[in-house]
Amino acid sequence: MTVGRPDEAGLIARFFRPLATAPGAALLLDDAATVPADGGRELVVTTDAIVAGIHFFPDDPPDAIARKALRVNLSDIAAKGAAPAGYLVTLALPQDWTTDWLEGFVDGLAADQEEFGVSLLGGDTVRTPGPLWVSVTALGHAQEGHVPRRSGGAPGQRLYVTGTIGDAALGLRLRRDERLALRWDLRRAEKELLLDRYLLPEPRLGLSRIVAAYATAAMDVSDGLAGDAGKLAAASRCGAVIDAARVPVSRAVARAVEHDEAALAAALTGGDDYELLLAIDPGDAPAFEFEAAATGIAVTDIGALVEGGGIEIDRQGRPLDLGRGSFTHF
Amino acid sequence: MTVGRPDEAGLIARFFRPLATAPGAALLLDDAATVPADGGRELVVTTDAIVAGIHFFPDDPPDAIARKALRVNLSDIAAKGAAPAGYLVTLALPQDWTTDWLEGFVDGLAADQEEFGVSLLGGDTVRTPGPLWVSVTALGHAQEGHVPRRSGGAPGQRLYVTGTIGDAALGLRLRRDERLALRWDLRRAEKELLLDRYLLPEPRLGLSRIVAAYATAAMDVSDGLAGDAGKLAAASRCGAVIDAARVPVSRAVARAVEHDEAALAAALTGGDDYELLLAIDPGDAPAFEFEAAATGIAVTDIGALVEGGGIEIDRQGRPLDLGRGSFTHF
Structure with missing residues (x-):
């Protein structure tokens, strides 16, 4: 980055937000x-x-x-x-x-x-x-009235993600360095899955109706789960705590993490998941899970929105240090 | 162009039109x-x-x-x-x-x-x-029902354009070769006008309501009047005859044409006018002109849609030969 130039979020906030005068533009925060x-x-x-x-x-x-x-x-x-x-x-x-x-x-x-x-x-x-x-x-x-914004969450609500997290981020790393397949001890099919998930995201349109019905806040995870959960929490004026052990991962990512601690951080902060991150009121969680099950799209409770601010991802009871936290394409 | 590769219109027709299955996509012809x-x-x-x-x-x-x-x-x-x-x-x-x-x-x-x-x-x-x-x-x-398509015209209807034609095309040529200002004997203000008109098109939103009320067919002139009138006529399954003497031009374009016959073809076939081309039923023409006058946006009757096909631009009773006819950015 050149000195004095903002990153993408800063650039949007400083230059483009003042232009977003229509209420539906949501200040370009969505x-x-x-x-x-x-x-x-x-x-x-x-x-x-x-x-x-x-x-x-x-x-x-x-x-x-x-x-x-x-x-x-x-x-x-x-x-x-x-x-x-x-x-x-x-x-x-x-x-x-x-x-x-x-x-x-x-x-x-x-x-x-x-x-x-x-x-x-x-x-x-x-x-x-x-x-x-x-x-x-x-x-x-x-x-009308059923478009969940990033800002609609509140402390106490559960956080769900669809599908599995980290496949695309590890797929991108594999694409850049094929030797990682050896290091991670991946089977051929596992390697292919990670590469495919980077190449071809899966938009979760099958869940749209249920997102509209149940989610108080929602976004897609494109810049890494950790950073994006932080964005949703910040927009909702609260914090988020995620249990790393509950974050759904493919067998391929699990195997990579077994052999390479850095793969965990990559999975949680890498981009291109294109899964959904949803805040659900605890009272609605059973009905949400029941209806989601019928779509064939997995949804997993990974944590909760909490009072305060920031994003904490716990592993075995201790917060993980994920470094920069979020991936950006910019 | 590389052998075997279509131009932009051919590319859209061959590759993208089959994807435009929604009626509102108008087969990508609009x-x-x-x-x-x-x-x-x-x-x-x-x-x-x-x-x-x-x-x-x-x-x-x-x-x-x-x-x-x-x-x-x-x-x-x-x-x-x-x-x-x-x-x-x-x-x-x-x-x-x-x-x-x-x-x-x-x-x-x-x-x-x-x-x-x-x-x-x-x-x-x-x-x-x-x-x-x-x-x-x-x-x-x-x-609903008041969106004029390119295809809504019929033989006998008048053709109108807004503003003046050719300023931007000559402005682009001036930008590329400043010596043309001498050849065309342009005053400083005339040169500036042509350059400005290339730099900054003027969307005719002030006429939207009247376009919706009166135009049977409409498009904006972005690829040159001759070619675009041909497109509107073709979409409406008819031909068009335009009287070059009636095409509204600025003093700057008129002066350029006086000194350089090629400037006329450039004005009629060059791009970037961003004026509107409208087909108006002759019976509606007086009311259309009356209402348009109140907007301060000039509208000029330049010819008519006719039976048959093709586009003819007449000058002193003889069809002009404009060469390629249409400018394309592609």
Whole structure:
């Protein structure tokens, strides 16, 4: 970082927050904005871009690049308890693009449109002298008053996450250094799982309805569980305590952690999980768990919001020191 | 262009159109998509990106870059007869960005938010190893059934444009070659006007309500009047005849054309006008002109939609040969 320049959060706070005058912009502190619609509905809108060499590897398969660009946005739609309504995509192509590459890209979008029931609404194609990038804006429909914000949590509420945490973060490390597979003693299928989870996030749209019904606060975990739980707690003006032993991990991550203590910190602070982090009132927890079970998406109680501030992740009764705490793509 | 690779229109048709399954996507043949809202409204949504070195000069003032990125999208909102509801912006910053630059960028957005009554709703900031780029998605509200499509025109309807045509195209040429100011014998103020019109388009939002009320077909002129009129005519399954003498031009463009025949073709086929092109039923023309006059935005009858196909621009009774016809940024 250049001296005197803020990080991404500081940059947004200092430069862009003053522009977010609409109430639905939530001061740019949330995963998505809302626009009031008639008939008791709200439109949820979010945008995220991915750049070759920053958010994905230039030699990733084109269908995976397309799907990742779409899915990181659909993940925000799921986190706000909304049903996806469509998306727009802007694709910037470098000079050496090929029709083969573009066919793969479009095939990826087509597959995900089928899987998630969305349509392309519009977009733009531009040339760029720099690396390829993709910017997606996703729209979703939500019921008015049922869009859980990051700020809706309160002390005493339980914290849940979907799926498993840390796969993508370790997958990224594996991608950069294949020798880690040996160090972590991974089976071939475990290695593939971690690599796949980095390549292709899984937006938890199957849980949208239940998020809308039960979550008092929600966000998707894109910058690491520790940092993102800290963001949700801060937005809710409280603290969070997470029990590391309860954080759901895949067999692959568990094996990596057995052989490499640093893998635990990487799993808890690395990015690209795209799982949901939800605050649930303890009285609602049984019904929430019961309804979530029917979706086939695992939800796990990992801790609670507490009075005070900050995020503490305990392991065997002692707070873990996770260093910087949060991953940032910026 | 590399052999075998389609141009932008061909690329959209071949690769992206099959993905546009929602009716509101209008097969990606329009300036914006619509999403049905309740209460007799439609949400209009559009996205356009600008890349340094392609759509603007890297040394353009940062406030002008920000405003251009926003305005090219607001222009699409105006073309669909909608009132702007807000926008999202993704900004990709190269390594050497400075807080001074970003302050200028944000000041530009703030000024336009004030001018056009919109709020930032959300966005993304990313790093890029390539040139700076800005992607904006704009949202607007329209009355159901009052979103003029490119395809709504019919033979016999009049064609109108707002403002003046060709300023930005000549401004771009001046920017690239200052000696043209001498060749075109431009006064200092005329030169400044052309440069400004390239730098800062003027979205015609003041005309939105009247566009919604009267236009049978509409689009914004971003890729040159000749080519864009051809697109509107083709979408409406008819042809268009435009009288070059009636196309409204600034004193600066008129002077350039006096001294340089090539300037006329540049004005009629160059891009970046961001004026509106509207088809109006002849019976509605007087009321349309009367109501438009009250907005202070000039509207000029330049020709008509006709049976058949293609676009013809006549000068002194003879069709002009404009060469390639349409400018494309791609």
